[in-house]
Amino acid sequence: MSEENVHPGMNLGYHGGEHEAEVKVFGFWAFLMSDLVTFGIVFAVFGTMVTATAGGPGPEEVTNLHSVAIQTALLLGSSFGFSWASLSMKYHPGQRWRTLGWLAVAATSALCFLIVELIDFHHWTTIGAVPQRSGYLSALWALVGLHGLHVAGGLLWMAAMTGQILVFGLTDDIKSRVTRMGLYWHFLDVVWVGIFSMVFLAGVA
Amino acid sequence: MSLKERLLLDAKNQEEKEERRFYTLGLVLSIVLTVASFGSVMTGLVPHSWAFPVLAILALAQIIVHLRIFLHIDLTRQKREDLQLLLFTVLLLGIMAFGTLWILADLQARMM
Numbered sequence: 624m625s626e627e628n629v630h631p632g633m634n635l636g637y638h639g640g641e642h643e644a645e646v647k648v649f650g651f652w653a654f655l656m657s658d659l660v661t662f663g664i665v666f667a668v669f670g671t672m673v674t675a676t677a678g679g680p681g682p683e684e685v686t687n688l689h690s691v692a693i694q695t696a697l698l699l700g701s702s703f704g705f706s707w708a709s710l711s712m713k714y715h716p717g718q719r720w721r722t723l724g725w726l727a728v729a730a731t732s733a734l735c736f737l738i739v740e741l742i743d744f745h746h747w748t749t750i751g752a753v754p755q756r757s758g759y760l761s762a763l764w765a766l767v768g769l770h771g772l773h774v775a776g777g778l779l780w781m782a783a784m785t786g787q788i789l790v791f792g793l794t795d796d797i798k799s800r801v802t803r804m805g806l807y808w809h810f811l812d813v814v815w816v817g818i819f820s821m822v823f824l825a826g827v828a
Numbered sequence: 829m830s831l832k833e834r835l836l837l838d839a840k841n842q843e844e845k846e847e848r849r850f851y852t853l854g855l856v857l858s859i860v861l862t863v864a865s866f867g868s869v870m871t872g873l874v875p876h877s878w879a880f881p882v883l884a885i886l887a888l889a890q891i892i893v894h895l896r897i898f899l900h901i902d903l904t905r906q907k908r909e910d911l912q913l914l915l916f917t918v919l920l921l922g923i924m925a926f927g928t929l930w931i932l933a934d935l936q937a938r939m940m
Contacts (some may be wrong), residue, residue: 649841652910652914653913655915656916658919660924663924663925664921664925666925670925686867688870692866695862703851706851710847710848713847719892764833809894813899816890816891819889825880827869
């Protein structure tokens with residue numbers, strides 16, 4: 624058994640299935656990178672629209688830095704909670720409640736992120752910062768909304784994984800799925816770093 | 829428990845400890861970089877013209893921390909394929925995203 628493998632949860636308890644799991648992780652990276660291209664293009668569109676406020680609400684009006692800071696902390700907390708779930712899965716596969724507990728922490732944190740984000744969205748609509756108002760606002764809603772949808776999708780995925788762990792336990796298949804979910808989850812945090820820096824902070828700097 | 833089993837368990841505990849420490853380092857670095865980003869804008873300590881480059885550098889640093897620690901991208905042989913895929917995607921994005929920004933900024937300048 625190879626000791627080199629660094630994806631958590633993948634180098635313990637495997638008997639010959641390692642190569643297949645590695646291939647699946649690589650395939651998942653290919654998906655993540657295509658998703659990165661999507662995000663990157665939406666970022667580029669946002670870049671071209673950043674001054675196109677057409678007299679409507681601009682970055683100063685839509686950016687609430689306290690709210691953005693809270694969202695950043697919640698998403699980082701969720702990402703970190705997921706890391707702890709992965710480590711529990713790798714080192715204590717017999718105690719599935721440890722893994723499930725950290726998954727619950729990650730999910731709760733992400734749910735709070737979405738709630739704070741939705742409060743921001745609601746605020747935007749009340750000040751007339753709706754997507755159809757200007758090119759800037761269309762691009763803003765597209766970019767932040769696309770990320771929010773990814774997080775919501777990730778929450779559904781986490782719920783599905785929780786159900787699978789409850790039914791099947793931490794089998795090799797489930798471990799491999801949770802590992803890929805972890806890549807997705809950390810990837811969304813990377814995208815959020817770009818959003819809070821380039822969209823919100825740079826917008827009001 | 830035989831001696832061999834005990835040694836294996838010790839090694840496993842040690843590995844777990846190291847891995848937890850590594851993740852914690854990632855969390856601390858992320859928090860420091862995030863606070864620096866927000867601080868540079870909220871305190872007004874950074875001159876206005878410097879704000880964007882400072883934010884871009886801090887964001888890039890944090891993305892590298894996330895990739896290295898949370899996404900396990902490194903230079904070992906096993907991970908090199910993931911790294912190559914990532915770098916190729918960044919190259920494509922560089923062409924498409926930077927090209928978009930360049931062309932449209934140029935067009936806008938000509939329309940003024």
